[in-house]
Amino acid sequence: MKYKVLSLFSGIGGIDLGFEQTGDFETILANEFDVNAAKTYGKNFDNLLLVEDIRDIDETKLPDFDILLSGFPCQAFSIAGYRRGFEDERGDLFFETLRIIKEKRPRVVFLENVKNLVTHDNGNTFKVIKEALSHHGYYIKYQVMNAKEYGDIPQNRERIYVVGFSNKEDYLNFSFPEKIKLQTSLTDIIDFKNKIDDYFYYTEDRHSFYSHLVEGITSQKTVYQWRRKYVRENKSNVVPTLTANMGTGGNNVPLILTDRGIRKLTPRECFNAQGFPNDFQLPEDLSISHLYKQAGNSVVVPVIERIAQNISSALKGYACPNVQLELFA
Structure with missing residues (x-):
């Protein structure tokens, strides 16, 4: 029982x-x-x-x-x-x-x-x-x-x-x-290889600080954050503490270097970083910002x-x- x-x-x-x-x-x-x-x-x-x-x-x-x-x-x-x-x-x-x-x-x-x-x-x-x-x-x-x-x-x-x-x-x-x-690595929870929706990528035409990202984000072995004026590398080679306001931008967004460019983690990857199983369902009718908040909380x-x-x-x-x-x- x-x-x-x-x-x-x-x-x-x-x-x-x-x-x-x-x-x-x-x-x-x-x-x-x-x-x-x-x-x-x-x-x-x-x-x-x-x-x-x-x-x-x-x-x-x-x-x-x-x-x-x-x-x-x-x-x-x-x-x-x-x-x-x-x-x-x-x-x-x-x-x-x-x-x-x-x-x-x-x-x-x-x-x-x-x-x-x-x-x-x-x-x-x-x-x-x-x-x-x-x-x-x-x-x-x-x-x-x-x-x-x-x-x-x-x-x-x-x-x-x-x-x-x-x-x-x-x-x-x-x-x-x-x-x-x-023993679980970043590659176990993050997709560094495949192309995903353009929404998650940082580009020169959409982000004024893009050149700083290119200069500072150089490795696929760790996760970075943009700290308004500089790139911060996580020296422990793990995801920094996820927060409820990741979806609002600013300096709380975990960034990675993938084979297809620099991007932020997807909501699913944030749930992966919390140890949720792959079959845990995320409602399709919720906004991305709400999913980020739920993962961070x-x-x-x-x-x-x-x-x-x-x-x-x-x-x-x-x-x-x-x-x-x-x-x-």
């Missing part, structure tokens, strides 16, 4: 997918407020999806479940969100997650956010979250993990993952996965899957190796 999952702030379902790929978890209900993200979610999942503000959800009417997933909006805790934290109106959405945790008392709580959550307001923001969970009886472990180190995905993407257990034995059995060697699926596998083992009574993180309860 699979563990039942409630998914909050589901987005396009990256966290749900990572858990379901283990074969041990099944999402029974999800919630997402953004209608475009919900459209993508609906094309890839069969479970019930509530497309509404989480504030309008009556927690007393929710079905029972074993694990709660919450990738609550990260803008309130990121540099891009001006680091306002709980002063930002989006910061209180963690407490909407907590409201449901208090009512339903799931066996496991899984949270995902930007790594800046740890240091925001000199650590006070994260302290509030930890203390709120421990106050309601959860033993927690957390870790900042990079996709290129823990997911075998060539993207420099650091996120914090928090796992809370209502059962101390489950907590003691759990540890985060260890680092693995990066999502998670690295293989990292989620590896954490979910260890959670499953812990729930089954199998101790994971390397159990050594801090206890808050």
Whole structure:
């Protein structure tokens, strides 16, 4: 029997997918407020999806479940969100997650956010979250993990993952996965050979800074970015952190040198850089900018899957190796 999952702030379902790929978890209900993200979610999942503000959800009417997933909006805790934290109106959405945790008392709580959550307001923001969970009886472990180190995905993407257990034995059995060697290459997720739609290419007649791109973008072994006045090369030879505003231009657009010219990544390639499988469907009636936003807002699926596998083992009574993180309860 699979563990039942409630998914909050589901987005396009990256966290749900990572858990379901283990074969041990099944999402029974999800919630997402953004209608475009919900459209993508609906094309890839069969479970019930509530497309509404989480504030309008009556927690007393929710079905029972074993694990709660919450990738609550990260803008309130990121540099891009001006680091306002709980002063930002989006910061209180963690407490909407907590409201449901208090009512339903799931066996496991899984949270995902930007790594800046740890240091925001000199650590006070994260302290509030930890203390709120421990106050309601959860033993927690957390870790900042990079996709290129823990997911075998060539993207420099650091996120914090928090796992809370209502059962101390489950907590003691759990540890985060260890680092693995990066074997997936850029050529595995990006098409450097074939011609694609002209829209994605940079040309001299359409881009005034094209000569700077030609001068700076010289290798197919890495990914670049145009920084308004110069070309920035990713020295790690991986995709730089994908962002939600990639589709708006500026300096957030990953650029590559292909056999057919200099171009930006396609939305599908961005989804590849998040570890989504090839059969994950992208709605054809959504704009390219919306697809870029969805990719940038999502998670690295293989990292989620590896954490979910260890959670499953812990729930089954199998101790994971390397159990050594801090206890808050």
